[in-house]
Amino acid sequence: MKKLGSCILIILILSKCSAQSISIKECNASYRNASKMIVMYSNSYNKDYLKFAINSLDTSQVCESTKAKSIKLKISIYFLLKDYKSGELFLNSLSEETFDRPYKKKMYRDIFKASQLQTLGDTVESRIIYSNLDKYMQTYLKNSITGEIDKDACYAWVLIKAKYKAESIIYEEIDSIKFSFPKDINFIDSLKQVLLIKDTF
Numbered sequence: 001m002k003k004l005g006s007c008i009l010i011i012l013i014l015s016k017c018s019a020q021s022i023s024i025k026e027c028n029a030s031y032r033n034a035s036k037m038i039v040m041y042s043n044s045y046n047k048d049y050l051k052f053a054i055n056s057l058d059t060s061q062v063c064e065s066t067k068a069k070s071i072k073l074k075i076s077i078y079f080l081l082k083d084y085k086s087g088e089l090f091l092n093s094l095s096e097e098t099f100d101r102p103y104k105k106k107m108y109r110d111i112f113k114a115s116q117l118q119t120l121g122d123t124v125e126s127r128i129i130y131s132n133l134d135k136y137m138q139t140y141l142k143n144s145i146t147g148e149i150d151k152d153a154c155y156a157w158v159l160i161k162a163k164y165k166a167e168s169i170i171y172e173e174i175d176s177i178k179f180s181f182p183k184d185i186n187f188i189d190s191l192k193q194v195l196l197i198k199d200t201f
Contacts, residue, residue, distance in 0.1 A: 023063060027060045027063035027065065028060070030060040031057070034056035035073075037049040037056065038050070038077075041053070041080075047080075047081060053073070057073060068099075068100070071099075074090065075087065075108055078090065084115040085116055087108070088109055088113055091105055091109035092109065101150070101152065101153065102140075103137060103156075107133065107136075110129050110132075110133045111133070113129055114133075114163070126164075130163045130164040131164065137156065149181045149184045149187065154188070155191070155194055158170065158191050158194045159194060161173065162194075170192075170195065174188060174192060
């Protein structure tokens with residue numbers, strides 16, 4: 001009887017491992033398929049490929065090994081589709097801990113919200129959201145001074161400014177953070193080049 005119980009236990013363990021392995025394989029395959037759909041979209045600009053990619057990412061997002069990159073790619077796709085409402089709802093479904101930086105959930109969600117308002121012709125509310133997000137990002141940068149500048153946050157901060165401010169003002173505000181990060185002056189100067197690609201999101 002003990003032998004039978006042991007055999008059943010071993011079978012259950014093996015079955016669980018096998019199921020987990022298949023799940024990871026499915027996630028990897030789904031992510032690869034989504035990436036393939038993005039390439040096909042870039043060659044044809046057929047937005048159906050982007051929708052197919054989102055369906056694949058729904059699967060790859062389940063596994064921890066593919067979760068972060070699946071979420072990042074899905075956010076990019078919603079921007080490409082200009083489906084800002086769905087993007088905002090997707091961000092609302094995620095926790096702040098899902099992201100590698102604490103500011104990212106709020107940043108992406110607010111950009112989706114502001115973009116949706118712009119689409120509806122409400123530029124006043126859109127500018128208010130960008131202005132508040134700009135202040136939020138600047139506070140984040142000041143509070144995260146640890147001797148090493150958060151370059152991703154800096155890029156995002158400048159792109160947010162570009163949504164509602166004149167370039168001359170942005171140049172001055174970029175220069176103003178040099179005092180906080182004296183070791184990164186060259187990088188800070190390079191942020192001005194980001195304005196050349198201000199339509200990134």
